[in-house]
Amino acid sequence: MANVTLRSVRKTYPGGFEAIKGVDVDVGDGQFCVLVGPSGCGKSTLLRMVAGLETVTGGEIDIGGRVVNQVEPADRDIAMVFQNYALYPHMSVYNNMAYGLRNRGMAEAEIKTRVEEAARVLELSAMLERKPRQLSGGQRQRVAMGRAIVRQPKVFLFDEPLSNLDAKLRIAMRVEIRKLQRRLNTTSIYVTHDQLEAMTLADILVVMNGGQVEQVGNPLAIYEKPATTFVASFIGAPPMNLMSMRPDEIRSQLNGVGEAGILGIRPEDFVITDQTPAGGVALPLTVEAIERVGAETFVYGSRQQEEQRVAATPGELPPGEVIVRIPGTEAPAIGQNIRVAAVRQKLHLFSGDGRKRIE
Numbered sequence: 001m002a003n004v005t006l007r008s009v010r011k012t013y014p015g016g017f018e019a020i021k022g023v024d025v026d027v028g029d030g031q032f033c034v035l036v037g038p039s040g041c042g043k044s045t046l047l048r049m050v051a052g053l054e055t056v057t058g059g060e061i062d063i064g065g066r067v068v069n070q071v072e073p074a075d076r077d078i079a080m081v082f083q084n085y086a087l088y089p090h091m092s093v094y095n096n097m098a099y100g101l102r103n104r105g106m107a108e109a110e111i112k113t114r115v116e117e118a119a120r121v122l123e124l125s126a127m128l129e130r131k132p133r134q135l136s137g138g139q140r141q142r143v144a145m146g147r148a149i150v151r152q153p154k155v156f157l158f159d160e161p162l163s164n165l166d167a168k169l170r171i172a173m174r175v176e177i178r179k180l181q182r183r184l185n186t187t188s189i190y191v192t193h194d195q196l197e198a199m200t201l202a203d204i205l206v207v208m209n210g211g212q213v214e215q216v217g218n219p220l221a222i223y224e225k226p227a228t229t230f231v232a233s234f235i236g237a238p239p240m241n242l243m244s245m246r247p248d249e250i251r252s253q254l255n256g257v258g259e260a261g262i263l264g265i266r267p268e269d270f271v272i273t274d275q276t277p278a279g280g281v282a283l284p285l286t287v288e289a290i291e292r293v294g295a296e297t298f299v300y301g302s303r304q305q306e307e308q309r310v311a312a313t314p315g316e317l318p319p320g321e322v323i324v325r326i327p328g329t330e331a332p333a334i335g336q337n338i339r340v341a342a343v344r345q346k347l348h349l350f351s352g353d354g355r356k357r358i359e
């Protein structure tokens with residue numbers, strides 16, 4: 001069993017910068033955990049602490065029931081896959097995969113069995129004699145994964161392993177990694193700043209911001225009920241529309257508690273309609289730009305100016321920019337005035353500072 005548990009983990013770098021400000025995460029045996037967040041939020045620092053490449057300045061890291069704070073990286077029973085692959089250019093694919101095992105003094109026969117099995121799983125069997133420069137980016141990435149697999153570690157750690165690949169290959173490799181992990185059933189922690197990669201790979205998603213965890217949970221549950229406006233705008237593309245609401249607007253439209261707040265509506269939760277759904281909201285928009293990407297159309301609209309909405313009808317929202325996502329078969333014209341609406345169940349309401357979900 002290899003649960004990975006982080007308890008109140010902190011990291012202050014020499015010089016005094018506090019990169020991780022107390023993080024609690026529990027990754028169950030065989031689960032795929034993704035750490036996601038913007039650049040500088042501390043995800044690599046956290047992963048490197050699990051790997052033993054950075055010291056832990058507070059709290060505990062537990063792998064498989066053993067606190068590893070003081071355990072050397074080589075003795076943690078983990079294998080890490082990096083973004084830049086870190087392959088040895090002068091060695092064949094076979095030797096790149098065998099290298100770590102030889103270093104540990106494993107018998108050649110056992111090494112051969114493991115490398116050939118990993119090569120089969122990764123579809124590299126025909127390339128074992130090639131050098132890294134004779135491989136495509138995706139194949140090199142698979143060799144890097146093969147090196148981790150042959151170790152048969154308790155935990156895989158991935159540090160943005162797909163970020164050097166082009167968009168199409170990234171998607172293909174994303175699917176490969178997920179299939180592979182399901183098959184091997186090895187506990188994994190994966191770092192990315194790509195929210196789509198995070199959503200599609202994770203059993204447990206950890207959304208980080210400024211050295212802290214904003215929200216942990218099942219990716220779809222986080223998508224449906226983001227805990228803060230940060231999570232609401234980070235998870236989902238295009239991002240959730242967020243609009244500041246005055247206390248009177250919240251009271252009249254959302255049975256709110258009389259405080260100012262922030263209303264969130266995802267682009268796909270709007271429909272173009274002249275109706276205002278009971279308990280929902282509607283807003284008139286002027287279409288500023290259109291993006292037609294085939295299956296869907298993104299409409300970028302601006303809401304009416306403040307002065308125009310003195311006589312706003314109940315259910316109408318304050319001014320600003322709004323993104324609406326509609327089926328690809330629909331496309332209003334630029335400059336056209338449209339009216340969009342969202343039903344009550346699709347509204348997200350946050351406190352005025354965005355730190356708390358109200359409903």
Ligand code: ATP
Pocket residue numbers: 013014015017019037038039040041042043044045046193
């Ligand atoms: P990215 O996606 O850009 O890699 P990240 O979320 O992985 O970002 P980290 O690399 O963990 O972020 O860095 C977190 C913070 O710690 C950043 O503000 C960074 O500048 C700082 N930091 C990282 N390494 C050190 C170091 N050795 N000394 C001091 N500060 C550091």
